[in-house]
Amino acid sequence: MGRKLVVGGGVGIVAVLALLVGLNSLSKAPCLQLIGDLTCRVETDDKIVALTFDDGPTPQGVAAILPILDRYDARATFFLIGEDLKRHPQAARQILAAGHELGNHTYSHQRNVGRSRAFYRGELDSTGQLLRAVGSDSDLFRPPYGRKLAGLPLEVERAGLKTITWDVADRAEEFPEPADYARDIVERVRPGSIILIHPMYRGNATAREALPMILAQLRDRGYDIVTVSELLNHQSSASPQ
Ligand SMILES: [Zn+2]
Numbered sequence: 001m002g003r004k005l006v007v008g009g010g011v012g013i014v015a016v017l018a019l020l021v022g023l024n025s026l027s028k029a030p031c032l033q034l035i036g037d038l039t040c041r042v043e044t045d046d047k048i049v050a051l052t053f054d055d056g057p058t059p060q061g062v063a064a065i066l067p068i069l070d071r072y073d074a075r076a077t078f079f080l081i082g083e084d085l086k087r088h089p090q091a092a093r094q095i096l097a098a099g100h101e102l103g104n105h106t107y108s109h110q111r112n113v114g115r116s117r118a119f120y121r122g123e124l125d126s127t128g129q130l131l132r133a134v135g136s137d138s139d140l141f142r143p144p145y146g147r148k149l150a151g152l153p154l155e156v157e158r159a160g161l162k163t164i165t166w167d168v169a170d171r172a173e174e175f176p177e178p179a180d181y182a183r184d185i186v187e188r189v190r191p192g193s194i195i196l197i198h199p200m201y202r203g204n205a206t207a208r209e210a211l212p213m214i215l216a217q218l219r220d221r222g223y224d225i226v227t228v229s230e231l232l233n234h235q236s237s238a239s240p241q
Contacts, residue, residue, distance in 0.1 A: 027113050027149045030165040036153035039228075041167040042192040042235040048224045049193045050231040051076040052166065054105060054142065056084050056200030057091035064208050065199055066098045072215035074225035076100050077164075079142040082107030082127035084200075085134070092134040101227040102131055103140035104161060112143055112152040120155040128159065140164050140228055164228050166196035172206045181206050182213035189218065192235075194228065 026032055031040040042050075053065065057080055069076055078095050080102055085092055092102060106112065106123040124141070131138055141161035143152060148163065156163055168188045175181040185195060197214075199207040218225055226234075 023149065027147050028145065030146050030167065030169070033148055033153055033163065035150050036157045036163065038163040038165055039232065040165040041194050042231050044192040044234060046234065047191055047222045048226055048231060048234055049189055049195060049218065050228045051195050051197070051225050052228060053078045053200065054196060054198050055081055055109070057088050057095065058084065058200045059088055059091045061200035062091040062094055065211065066094065068211050068215065069100070070098065072219060072225065074215055075227045075230065076225070077103055077140065077228040079103040079105035080131070081105050081109045082130050085127065085130045089130070089134050096135055101229055102136040102138050103142055103164065103228070104128055104131060104138065105142050106144055109144045111145055112147050113149050115151065117151055117155055120152050124155055124159045124161065164194065166194045168193050169196040170198060170207060172198070172204070176206055178206050178209035179213060182210040182217065185214055186217040186221070189223070192231070194231065
């Protein structure tokens with residue numbers, strides 16, 4: 001009987017550990033969320049993809065990226081961090097003036113698991129105010145590190161925001177050479193994909209150097225490169241509901 005108890009306790013601990021590991025994986029899974037809607041790609045047969053940039057803005061990052069996007073006639077969505085936006089509002093205005101779209105990526109870019117509702121609300125609302133101050137009325141939100149369990153999605157819903165994740169994220173650590181980094185992304189893209197690239201900071205040189213290659217290869221494959229909002233519109237007009 002004592003042995004049974006030990007076995008039972010062991011099974012209990014394993015079950016709790018499995019649950020914790022499961023919740024941890026679920027919190028990071030780009031296409032899954034327990035509460036509220038989330039878009040990681042759009043169902044379509046048309047050759048159309050959304051290009052998204054996370055973090056920043058930084059003046060250097062924006063100055064490097066905008067001319068490349070212009071050269072390939074590509075529209076993109078920039079998910080900005082409130083702290084960076086507060087420091088560099090002019091960089092955000094330049095992005096908008098070039099015809100691109102902004103989104104909310106929280107104020108301080110922390111892992112959004114196990115915090116209070118008030119914390120999430122502050123992260124979303126302060127960034128929303130900064131976005132409106134530079135002239136953006138975006139309703140798009142992306143959780144830092146793709147992390148979201150219950151509290152954050154509830155506040156995202158309250159704020160009237162849509163959670164946008166991705167189905168193709170960059171892998172700069174595995175592919176430090178720009179050509180490899182670009183090829184790895186383009187090979188995983190399919191119609192309706194949402195691509196995530198991190199080009200803003202000093203350490204992101206690979207992404208910035210790879211960007212023209214990514215755009216050229218997507219164009220070669222016949223893709224139109226649009227903002228997330230355009231991709232979402234495309235979905236509603238294309239689906240029979
Ligand atoms: Zn981020």
